[in-house]
Amino acid sequence: xxASGPLLRWLWHGYLKKHTGLMGLxxxxxxxxxxxxxxxxxxxxxxxxxVFVAGxxxxxxxxxxxxxxxxxxxxxxSVVQKVILTQVALRTSAALRFDLLDRMMLQDGAFHQxxxxxxxxxxxxxxxxxxxxxxxxxxxGAGRDLIGLFVLFGVAIxxxxxxxxxxxxxxxxxxxxxxxxxxxxxxxxxxxxxxxAYLSTRLxxxxxxxxxxxxxxxxxxxxxxxxxxxxxxxxxETRAAFGGAAIPAMIDIxxxxxxxxxxxxGGSEIIAGEKTIGEFMTFFTAMGFAFDPLRRLxxxxxxxxxxxxxxxxVKELLDAPLMLTxxxxxxxxxxxxxxxxxxxxxLTYGETQVLRExxxxxxxxxxxxxxxxxxxxxxxxxxxxxxxxxxxxxSVRVGGVxxxxxxxxxLRGMYSVVTQEALLFDETLRENILLGRTDVPxxxxxxxxxxxxxxxxxxxxxxxxxxRVGPRGSALSGGQRQRVVIARALLRDTPILLLDEATSALxxxxxxxxQTALDRLSxxxxxxxxxxxxxxxxxxxxxxxxxxxxxxDSGNHEELLARGGIYADLYRLQFxxxxxxxxxxxxxxxxxxxxxxREAGAGLIARLRARLFGNV
Numbered sequence: 233x234x235a236s237g238p239l240l241r242w243l244w245h246g247y248l249k250k251h252t253g254l255m256g257l258x259x260x261x262x263x264x265x266x267x268x269x270x271x272x273x274x275x276x277x278x279x280x281x282x283v284f285v286a287g288x289x290x291x292x293x294x295x296x297x298x299x300x301x302x303x304x305x306x307x308x309x310s311v312v313q314k315v316i317l318t319q320v321a322l323r324t325s326a327a328l329r330f331d332l333l334d335r336m337m338l339q340d341g342a343f344h345q346x347x348x349x350x351x352x353x354x355x356x357x358x359x360x361x362x363x364x365x366x367x368x369x370x371x372x373g374a375g376r377d378l379i380g381l382f383v384l385f386g387v388a389i390x391x392x393x394x395x396x397x398x399x400x401x402x403x404x405x406x407x408x409x410x411x412x413x414x415x416x417x418x419x420x421x422x423x424x425x426x427x428x429a430y431l432s433t434r435l436x437x438x439x440x441x442x443x444x445x446x447x448x449x450x451x452x453x454x455x456x457x458x459x460x461x462x463x464x465x466x467x468x469e470t471r472a473a474f475g476g477a478a479i480p481a482m483i484d485i486x487x488x489x490x491x492x493x494x495x496x497x498g499g500s501e502i503i504a505g506e507k508t509i510g511e512f513m514t515f516f517t518a519m520g521f522a523f524d525p526l527r528r529l530x531x532x533x534x535x536x537x538x539x540x541x542x543x544x545x546v547k548e549l550l551d552a553p554l555m556l557t558x559x560x561x562x563x564x565x566x567x568x569x570x571x572x573x574x575x576x577x578x579l580t581y582g583e584t585q586v587l588r589e590x591x592x593x594x595x596x597x598x599x600x601x602x603x604x605x606x607x608x609x610x611x612x613x614x615x616x617x618x619x620x621x622x623x624x625x626x627s628v629r630v631g632g633v634x635x636x637x638x639x640x641x642x643l644r645g646m647y648s649v650v651t652q653e654a655l656l657f658d659e660t661l662r663e664n665i666l667l668g669r670t671d672v673p674x675x676x677x678x679x680x681x682x683x684x685x686x687x688x689x690x691x692x693x694x695x696x697x698x699x700r701v702g703p704r705g706s707a708l709s710g711g712q713r714q715r716v717v718i719a720r721a722l723l724r725d726t727p728i729l730l731l732d733e734a735t736s737a738l739x740x741x742x743x744x745x746x747q748t749a750l751d752r753l754s755x756x757x758x759x760x761x762x763x764x765x766x767x768x769x770x771x772x773x774x775x776x777x778x779x780x781x782x783x784x785d786s787g788n789h790e791e792l793l794a795r796g797g798i799y800a801d802l803y804r805l806q807f808x809x810x811x812x813x814x815x816x817x818x819x820x821x822x823x824x825x826x827x828x829x830r831e832a833g834a835g836l837i838a839r840l841r842a843r844l845f846g847n848v
Contacts, residue, residue, distance in 0.1 A: 239540055239543050239544070239547070242543075242547060243363075243543065247324040247327055247328055248320075248324060251320045251323065251324065254316055254319065254320050255316075255317075255320055255371060257316060258312075258313045258316040258317050258320070258371065259313075259371065261309040261310075261312045261313035261316070262309070262313045262371075262376035262379065263376070263379045264305060264306075264309040265305075265306050265309040265310050265313065265376050265380075266376040266377065266378075266379040266380030266381075266383060266525070267379060267380070267383045268302045268303075268305055268306040268309075269306075269380050269383065269384055269518075269521040269522075269525075270380070270383030270384050270386065270387050270518065270521075271298075271302050272299065272302050272517070272521070273384060273387050273514055273517040273518035273521055274387050274514060274518075275295055275298060275299065275302075276510065276513040276514040276516075276517045277391075277508075277510035277511055277513065277514040278291060278295060278510070279295050279510070279513075280508075280509050280510035280513050281508050281509070281510030281511075282510075283295060313376070317368045317371060318368070320368075320371075321364040321365070321368045322364065324364065325360050325361065325363065325364035328360050328363065328546065329356050329357075329360050331550060332355065332356050332360065332546065332549060332550060333356060335549065335550055335552070335554075336352055336356075336549065338554050338556075338557075339552065339554065339555075340554075340555045340556045340620065340621060341615065341620050341621060342555070342581075342621075343552065343555070347549075348433045348436070348437075349433070349436050350429065350430070350431070350432035350433025350434065350435060350436035350437070351429040351430075351432065351433050352549075353432050353436065354425075354428050354429040354431075354432040354433075355429065355545055355546055355549055358425075358428055358432075358542075359425060359542035359543075359545055359546050360542075360546060362538065362539050362542040363539055363542055363543055363546065365535075365539070366532075366535055366536055366538075366539030369532050369535050369536075370532060370536065376525070377525035377526075377528050377529050378525075378529065380521070380522070380525045381522055381525050381526060381529070384518045384519070384521050384522040384525075385518075385522065387514065387515075387518040388515050388518045388519055388522075391511050391514050391515040391518075392498070392507070392511070392515060394497070395494050395497070395498050395515055396515075398490060398493040398494050398497055399487075399490035399491065399493070399494050399519055400490060409478075409482055410479055410482065410530075410533065413475050413476075413478045413479050413482075414475075414479075414533060414537050416471075416475040416478075417472055417475035417476050417537035417538060418537040418538075418540060418541060420468050420469075420471040420472035420475065421472045421537060421538040421540075421541035421542075422541040422544070422545075423468045424465060424468040424469045424472055424541075425541050425542055425545055427461065427464055427465040427468055428465060430461055431458070431461055431462065431465060434454075434457060434458050434461060435458070438454050438458070440704075472538060475537075476535065476537070476538060479530040479533050480527045480528075480530040482530070483526055483527055483530040484527065487523055487526065490519075491519065494515070494516075494519070498512055498515070499512075555622075556619055556620070556621075556622060556640065557640070558638075558639045558640045558641070559636065559637055559638075559639075562637065562638055562639035562642065563633050563634075563637040563638055564633075565633075565638060565639075565642045565643075565646070566630060566631025566632060566633050567631075568596075568631070569596050569631055569632070570596045570630060570631045570646070570727050570728060570758050571593060571594065571595055571596050571629075571630075571631065571632070571758075572593070572594040572600075572617065572629070572630055572728070572758060572760065573592075573593050573594075573627070573628075573629045573630075573632075574590055574591060574592050574593075574613065574616065574626065574627070574628050574629075575591050575626055575627045575628075575629070576589045576590075576591055576625065576626040576627070577589070577590045577591070577616065577623045577625065577626030577627070577628060578590070578623060578624055578625040578626055579609075579612060579616070579621065579623045579624060579781075580624060585781060586609050586612050586781050587609045587612060587613075587623070587781040587782075588780070588781045588782050589625075589626070589782070590609065590613075590626070590778075590781060590782060590783055591626075591783065592613075592776050592783050592786070594758060594760055594774070595758070595773070595774070596631075596758050597756060597757065597758055598758065598759070598773035598774065599754060599759040599760075599761060599769075599771075599772045599773050599774075600759065600760050600761070600772065600773065600774045600775075600776060601760075601761040601762075601763055601769035601772040601774070601775045601776065602760065602761065602762050602763075602776050602778060603762075603763060603764070603766065603769065603775060603776070603777055603778070603799065603802065604777060604778035604779050604784075604798070605779065606764075607780070608778040608779055608780060608781065609778055609780075609781040610732075610762045610778060611732060611762060612781075613760070614649070614730050614732060614760070614762070616628050616635075617630070617635065617647070617728075617730065617760075618643070618644055618647055618649070618730075619635055619636070619640060619643060619644070622636060630643070630646065630728070645726065646726055646727055646728050647726055647728050647729070647730055648720075648721035648722075648724045648725075648726045648728070648729050648730070648753070649721070649729075649730045649731075649732070650714070650717050650718055650721055650729070650730070650731050650732070650750070650753075651717075651731075651732040651733065652732060652733040654705065654710070654713035654714045654716065654717045655704065655705070655717075656701050656704060656705030656708070656713055656716060656717075657701075657705075658700065658701070658702060658703045658704075659700065659701070660695075660697065660698045660699060660700055660701070661686075661690065661693065661696075661697050661698070661699050661700075661701055661716065662677075662697040662698060664701055664705070664716055664720075665677065665680070665681070665686070665716060665719045665720055665723060666723070667720060669723070672723065676723075677723070680719045680722040680723045681719055683719075683722055683749065683752050683753075684715045684716070684718040684719035684722055684749045684753075685715050685745050685748070685749050686712075686715050686716060686719045688715075688745070689712055689715075701713075701716075711745065715745070715749060718749045718750065718753055721753055722752075722753055726757075727757060727758060728757060728758045728759075728760075729753060729754050729757045729758070729759040729760070730759075730760050731750060731754070731759065731760070731761045731762065731763075732762045733762055733763060733764065747768065765806075766802060766803055766806055767806075769789075770789045771789075772788070772789070773788065774786055774787065774788065775787065775788060775789060775792055775799065777792065777797070777798050777799045779798055784797065784798050785797050785798065785799060
């Protein structure tokens with residue numbers, strides 16, 4: 233319990249303190265509910281001595297009225313405090329979830345690589361849910377059960393202090409076993425929380441990769457992985473449950489010893505005529521009523537250890553430092569001459585150096601293409617420009633201003649990004665284009681849809697613009713998803729455009745439509761293009777050739793071919809030496825399995841090759 237104090241203080245000051253009034257009202261009703269047990273046990277003495285033994289009929293009526301009053305008050309106060317506490321628990325859990333989500337969306341890419349989506353979902357949903365439950369249990373225990381115990385022990389002491397002392401004789405024996413049980417529960421609860429996060433991550437990967445699982449016949453493999461992980465989770469949760477149940481069980485045993493001592497000692501006094509049956513029944517009822525609150529309070533100790541493991545995990549995420557933040561006094565956003573300059577930039581991920589003293593310039597209003605093998609650092613440049621990562625050395629400037637000097641939201645508001653992964657949300661097509669904007673008139677929305685060729689297919693959808701696109705846009709084709717993303721970019725109307733393999737995953741027909749939309753989008757904007765297919769960037773104003781994190785050459789298409797080097801080699805590989813590869817892909821497009829049909833004319837083949845791979 234050493235760490236319990238700081239955790240409780242954090243919970244109180246961060247989330248519970250603002251609900252002090254409601255919790256105070258709930259505690260008042262819990263006190264009322266708990267004290268009713270004491271009042272009921274106190275009635276046992278007049279009921280037995282004055283009614284059952286002395287035969288006082290008038291007292292019988294008053295006792296009956298008091299009993300029903302006690303139960304009505306107890307029922308009313310129970311309903312009120314439960315409703316209030318449920319509201320407080322839901323509000324505080326929601327506030328904690330909001331804070332967690334906000335914090336995690338501000339974290340950088342390295343954080344999200346270390347914490348997969350399933351892990352974070354487990355923290356936001358399950359762990360915060362556990363925290364909400366324990367708040368309610370602790371407040372209930374502190375109010376109803378603790379007050380009930382005080383009242384009931386007060387009644388017991390008023391009957392006979394010696395009996396009350398005998399009833400508690402075994403409590404000191406609980407200290408060491410209860411402390412050991414708490415540590416046991418805490419340890420296994422932490423492990424169970426981690427395993428729960430791994431289970432969530434596994435499910436997230438299975439459902440997002442369901443197509444690849446089917447294509448590679450991985451159903452049994454994935455099922456076995458999930459089953460084995462679940463078995464470990466069940467074993468760990470069972471151990472934690474054992475520790476949590478051990479504390480109330482020990483209370484049962486100690487309470488039984490106390491009851492036995494009272495029966496032996498008090499029974500002899502009743503036989504001797506020193507105590508009345510009514511006194512014994514009042515005492516016995518009070519201690520009997522105290523049994524359940526005492527067990528619940530013991531259970532709360534185990535519950536707290538389980539919840540504390542969840543709270544620690546949640547607090548770790550909230551306390552994780554933000555590596556990429558806006559400066560305290562941001563520079564003014566540049567409005568013109570938006571040249572992009574990287575100067576002597578070096579960047580290392582772990583022990584891998586991604587960029588090595590890289591320098592390049594992308595001139596305002598022109599198209600600059602980045603080419604090179606996979607791993608050359610092209611996408612890293614986009615991450616630097618948008619400050620998804622900062623370099624360890626060097627300078628990144630937009631319009632003459634360091635990116636680190638600009639407000640993050642303002643900086644990212646300068647870019648429109650279109651990648652090969654056209655991420656859509658499980659919302660309507662309209663919402664996927666607008667992305668929360670409410671200031672877009674219908675004619676403006678229609679214009680960007682026309683320019684992005686979204687209008688070509690929207691009327692064929694079941695509900696038009698109000699058709700839900702499915703998880704990650706699964707109800708649309710790849711080309712349709714790309715066009716929706718381009719419509720977003722057109723609507724943003726930003727001065728800088730970043731295109732990362734925007735057409736690489738499309739078929740020839742979709743690529744042609746999407747490329748036309750991209751040409752419209754890039755007109756008059758500072759544009760950076762990443763492309764492996766050289767036919768798509770031949771008309772770029774500048775082509776920057778990269779290799780292993782360095783700029784090896786730059787110029788336009790003709791200049792780079794004339795100089796030879798990496799670009800010329802890539803060009804020959806794709807369009808000359810690799811002509812047989814191109815021809816094979818053309819043949820596959822014709823459905824011939826890799827060989828040209830003899831009846832296919834040379835003109836047809838040439839046109840198809842040009843359609844698939846550009847003017848080679």
